[in-house]
Amino acid sequence: MKKVPELIWSLKEESKKIEGNTPVFIKTQQIYDDNERNHIVFQGDNLEVIKGMANDYSEKIKIIYLDPPYNTGNEFIYSGGNLEEKYSNFKQSRDAGNAKENRHFDWLNMIYPRLLLSKELLNENGVIIVSIDDNEYANLRLILDEIYGEEKYIGTFVWHRRNYDESNEGIISHQHEYIVVYGNPKFDSEKTKRISSWIYKEYEQNDTTTEAMKLDYQYTGKQDLVDILEQDIGMNYPKPVKMLKQLVNYFSEPNDVILDLFAGSGTTGQAIVELNKESNSFRKCILVQIPKKTKKGGYDDISKITIDRITRAIMKNGENESISVYQIRK
Numbered sequence: 237m238k239k240v241p242e243l244i245w246s247l248k249e250e251s252k253k254i255e256g257n258t259p260v261f262i263k264t265q266q267i268y269d270d271n272e273r274n275h276i277v278f279q280g281d282n283l284e285v286i287k288g289m290a291n292d293y294s295e296k297i298k299i300i301y302l303d304p305p306y307n308t309g310n311e312f313i314y315s316g317g318n319l320e321e322k323y324s325n326f327k328q329s330r331d332a333g334n335a336k337e338n339r340h341f342d343w344l345n346m347i348y349p350r351l352l353l354s355k356e357l358l359n360e361n362g363v364i365i366v367s368i369d370d371n372e373y374a375n376l377r378l379i380l381d382e383i384y385g386e387e388k389y390i391g392t393f394v395w396h397r398r399n400y401d402e403s404n405e406g407i408i409s410h411q412h413e414y415i416v417v418y419g420n421p422k423f424d425s426e427k428t429k430r431i432s433s434w435i436y437k438e439y440e441q442n443d444t445t446t447e448a449m450k451l452d453y454q455y456t457g458k459q460d461l462v463d464i465l466e467q468d469i470g471m472n473y474p475k476p477v478k479m480l481k482q483l484v485n486y487f488s489e490p491n492d493v494i495l496d497l498f499a500g501s502g503t504t505g506q507a508i509v510e511l512n513k514e515s516n517s518f519r520k521c522i523l524v525q526i527p528k529k530t531k532k533g534g535y536d537d538i539s540k541i542t543i544d545r546i547t548r549a550i551m552k553n554g555e556n557e558s559i560s561v562y563q564i565r566k
């Protein structure tokens with residue numbers, strides 16, 4: 237009998253079986269000549285991309301960062317590889333019942349195979365970092381305990397993201413989000429100071445016993461995005477660049493590779509380009525964003541926002557940096 241509690245849900249076992257051919261990538265763009273810091277953007281479903289990365293990137297990644305849809309009730313993209321057909325039959329019969337009640341099930345079937353498979357890409361000192369809120373925090377912890385082992389749980393940062401908001405439903409006003417970290421980080425002597433679990437605005441607390449992540453003015457990274465794109469495209473909740481910079485700086489070394497599986501506007505890309513400039517490091521990022529139609533700010537596809545943001549970051553701050561863009565061959 238298993239000694240640790242395990243989360244069980246329908247189709248869990250099926251979602252583990254990753255079948256099908258290994259995807260082949262084709263390079264569709266090279267932005268600036270392939271340089272000493274060459275970043276990669278994959279325009280594709282992250283499950284397929286992880287499968288395709290298995291040969292070249294096995295145990296090569298220092299940080300895997302995930303900022304998945306939080307499952308707040310809005311639709312998210314489900315793609316489950318070989319599970320897709322089974323899942324859609326199941327979903328149809330189930331949705332005749334109550335789709336909303338089953339949203340945890342949907343989310344788990346989406347995230348579980350991605351967490352399971354991406355673990356193979358992490359190197360021995362690597363960490364997985366996941367942004368999440370109250371909707372799936374408990375489920376996420378249980379499946380990460382199962383996949384990585386409870387002893388690999390490093391901690392949860394609590395990010396004070398917004399002030400009290402009257403429109404926030406319920407008795408408790410949720411003003412924070414979480415950043416969950418698992419893995420095997422090795423710290424050099426300069427990083428021996430403990431990191432506070434609080435992420436807050438600069439002036440809110442003054443904790444001298446621990447090093448804390450502090451943000452300047454913003455509760456989200458909206459203004460960072462507006463500044464770099466030179467327009468407001470109506471993406472209101474990207475992560476703050478400064479927060480990503482601090483996370484990457486704590487958990488990686490100057491030559492490491494960082495993989496972001498849900499890239500969105502590409503905050504992680506900008507953070508790494510800026511960090512390279514500020515600390516003369518050679519970090520490389522791999523960003524994965526599914527092509528998704530949009531009308532935001534004149535872009536027709538979210539993944540083009542990802543590419544444009546990192547291109548602009550290089551134009552503004554980068555030295556000897558370049559980007560290769562890949563798609564999955566159909």
Ligand SMILES: C[S@@+](CC[C@H](N)C(=O)[O-])C[C@H]1O[C@@H](n2cnc3c(N)ncnc32)[C@H](O)[C@@H]1O
Nearest residue numbers: 281282303313474475498499500501503525526
């Ligand atoms: C919460 S957002 C990430 C925001 C990002 N951290 C930022 O700061 O802009 C999640 C992103 O993941 C993308 N996404 C959802 N499912 C995906 C999948 N299966 N493969 C790749 N990207 C996916 C969504 O289109 C969305 O852009």
